[in-house]
Amino acid sequence: MVNAKNVAFKVNKQTPFSQTLAGAYGTVINCRKPGGKGAARGQKEVRTHHVPLANVPGALKRKRGEEDCNEQRHPTTLSIPSGSDAAKSAVATLDQTLLNQQWQQRKPTRLRKGKILSKGVDLDCWFTILSFSDPAQLLEMRSKIASCYRFLRDNPMLWKHSRNYYYGPNMPDPPSQLSEFQYAHLRHGHGCMSCHAPNTRKTYWAFLRRWCKTCLQSKTLKEQDAMVLLRNANGEDITYLHKALPSGIFDSWGNFVGVGPASTHSLKTVYLLSDVQKLIAEYTQERQRNPEELAELRAWHAKKIDLVEERKAFAKKMELWEETTRNTKSFDYQAKKSARKAYYEHKAMQLSPPITLRELEACPSYRRAVAIPKDPNNTSWLQLKPKLEKEAADLAALRAQGGTPDPHPTMCLTSGTSTPLGSNTVPSQPFLPPLLGYPVGLPPPHSHLF
Template sequence: MVNAKDYAFKVQPQQPNSQASQQAHGTIINCRKPGATRSGKKQKEARLREALLANAEESRKRKRGSGEECGFESASTEYALPTSQTACAASLSTIPPDRPICPPRWQPLKPPRPRKLKGPTKGVDLDCWFTILSFSDPAQLLAMRRTIPSCYYFLRDNPTLWKHSRNYHYGSALPEPPSELTEFQYADLRHDHGCMSCKAPNTRKTYWAFLRRWCKTCLQSKTLREHDAIPLLRSASGEDLSFLHTCLPSGIFDSWGNFAGVGPATTHALKTIYLLSDVRKIVAEYNHIKAQNTDPASWSAELHAWYSPKVKVVEERRSFAHKMEGYEEAARGTRTSDYALKKTARRNYFQNEASKLMPPITAPEMECCPSYRRAVTIPKAPNNTSWLQLRPKLEREVAELRAKGGPPDQHPPTASASGTSTPMAVMDQLQPQRRFPVLPSIGFALGYHLGTAPPHSYFF
C-alpha cells in the first residue's frame, strides 16, 4: 500500500506466508518525511528531552538503585533543550522501559560566603629581638644592617646592641673604643671592608692611628711627612705653630714607604706622618681663636683651654691604637699557629691513610705529588671527605711517578763503564789536594822591603 497522506498506520495481523516476512507483525512503520507533523509530537519530544537530561545528569552523579524512587514528577514539567543537544535526540529515541526518568536536580546558587577578615598577626616582640641580636656577631649585625631595612632602623634606634654583641663574642680581650668613636663605627672599622675614600671593595687594612680604613694609594695621598708639614704649621701672620704637632694624630712610615704603626717615630730610619686634613684643620682653628681674642692678657689661658683637650684626645687615641695593634698581632699569631697545627694534622692524617692502601704510598712519594702539596696547605682540619677527594688524584699521580722510576732521591746509582760505581768518598781520597799560595798584600811583602823577590813571584 502507498501512504499518500504521509500517515503512520498499523498493519493488521495476517497469516504468514510460506516465506518469512522481513518485518514483524504489529510494528509501526514511519513513512513520513522528516519535516512532517503528527499528533502527540510534543509529548514525544518532551520525553526525549527528559531522557537526554537524565542521562547527562547521571554521568555526574552516583547511580541510583533499582528500587529507589525519584522524587520528581516525570511528565508535568518541561525543560528547555539546547540547540546543540537537539541533533543528538534521534540517537536516544530508544529508551529502556525499566529506567526511571529523573530530571536534573537544580540547586539554587548560594551567595558567596564572606571571608573572615584576619587582622595582622603579632610578630616577635621588640624586646625578644633585642635579646636575639645581642647574641649575634658584630660582623653579622653589619650584614643585616646593610641588607634588611627593619634591622637598619632597629640597630639605629638601639645603639647599645653593638656593645652587648662585642662583649658577648670578645669579652675584655678587645680594647674599649676611644671617646671619639661610637660602637657602630668601632664595629665597622673592625669587621667591614672597602676603602672609605675610593670605595675599593677589597680593602681590609684599618689604620688605627687615624681611625680610617684606606687602601695604600689613598693613605699615601692623604698623608704627608713631618718635614713637609712644618711649613704648613704657620698662622696667618706667619707665626710658627710647630708646637701644635702634639695635637695631631701621627703614624710611622718605614724607609720603603710602608705603614709601620702609630707615631711618632723614635729612630732616624722611621718617618713620622700626619694627615694633611688634620694639619689644615688645626691651623684654621688656631687662626679662628686668635682672631676672636681681643684681650692679650687672657690669650694664654684661652690657648691652654683649647690646647689641653686636644692633647688628651690624641694621647687617648695613641693608647687605643697601640692596644689594637697588639691585639691584632696576638690574634694573627694565634691564627698562624692554629693554621700550622691544622696543616700538620692534615699531613699526618693523609700519610696515615695512604699507608693503609694496597699497595701503600710512602711519604716521599706523596711529597712529589702536586695534589698532596696543595691539600696540606689548606688550613682546615682533616676528615674523611677531604681524604676521599685527594685519594683518586694521589693514586693517579703516584702511578705516573712510579712509571717514571719513583722519587728522585730513590733513583739507583748509575753504573760506570767498568760495571761498578766508585763512591764519592773514595774519589775524594784519591784526588790530591791542590795547594794554592796565599798572595800577600802589595807593599807589605817581606821580600819587597829586603830587596829580594816577593814570595808571589815564585811559581813553585
C-alpha cells in the same frame, strides 16, 4: 654566616631600597653535626628556615633548656620549683601561654618560594640573637637589610655585647670619638673610605680610617712639611701645637708602620694634611674669639692633646691586639695543616698498596690538601684518596719506565681543580710526577720549580 654553638645565622641580601620591610628576613640554619649520611635522618630537630625580621605580638621567647626538650615538654606538665615567689609564678603562667603557642608551632614553618611567612620573632628576641652574632655580621645586616638598619643603629649595647661575646675582653674598647658601630665598621668593613676601592681592608688606627695605600699617601704629609704649614700659619709660628695632631709612622720605603710619633731616625712621623689644616683653622678661630685670653687657648690646646693621647693609646692597643690575633690564628692554621699531614699519611699507609710519605709528597693533590688550613676528616680524605691513588699509580708507572724529567713539573697540575675529572675531561697528557729527576718523594724544599 655566624655560628654560635649550634646555631648559625646567615644574612640574605635584601635590597634596602625595595621598601618591603615586612618581607625582610634572615636564615636560621640548623647546624648538623658532621657525621655520616644518615646520622641526622632519624632526628627531629629545628630545620633551616627563614625568619622575618619583624615585631610580631605574642611571638615566643626562648626558654632555658628548651633546645633539649622540645619534644618531651608539654605545657600541662610545666613544673615550678618549690619556693618560687609570686613573680616566678607570673612568669610561669606566661611561660605556659607561650609554651602552648610553642607546642602548636612546634614544627618549623615550611618555606616555599614566593610565599611570605605569617609568623615572626619579636625585637627582644632579635636583640638576644644578634647579641651573640659576629659584629661583622651585624655590619652586613645594617647595610643590607633595611628593616635592620634602625634597630642596629639605635642599640649600641647590642654591638658592645656582640663584640665582647665574640672577641672577649682583650679587644680594646673604642675611644670616645668612636661609636660602637663606627668601631665595628673600621674593624670589619671593606673598601677605601676615600676612593671606595672595594678590596681595601687595612685600617689605620692612628687616623681611625680605612684607606688604600694610594689614598693614605695622598692624605698624609711628613712632619717637616707639616711644620712648614704650622710655621707660616697666618704669619705666626704655631709649631708647638703639633702635639695636638694624630700621627702615624712611615718607614723609609713609605710603608705604614704604626701609630706615631716615630722614635727612631729611620722612621718618619706623618700627619694628615686635613688634621693640620683643621688645627690651623681652629687656632685662628680661637684667637679671633679671644685675642687676649691665653688661658682659654691653653685649655683648648690641652683638650686636643688629651684626645690625641687617648687615640694614640687606643691605636697602640688595637695594633697589638691585631698582631696577637694574627699570630694566634697563624699558629692555629699551622696546627691544622700538621693535623692534615699526619692524618693523610696515616690513611695513605693503610691503603692497599700503601702510599709512602715520599710518594705522597710527590703528589700535587697531597701538597694542595695539606696547604688547606682546616681540620682533616673522613670526607676530606675520601676526596683526596682517588686523586692520590691515581697520581701514585702514574708515578710508579713512570718510574718503572725510567721516565724523563718534566721541565715544567706542575704547570698543568697546580691550578687544576680538586674535583675528580669526568672521562670526557681527562687531560690529554698523562700525569707527570713533578719531581722526576730527583729521588722520588723528596721534593727540594722551597723549590723554585713551582
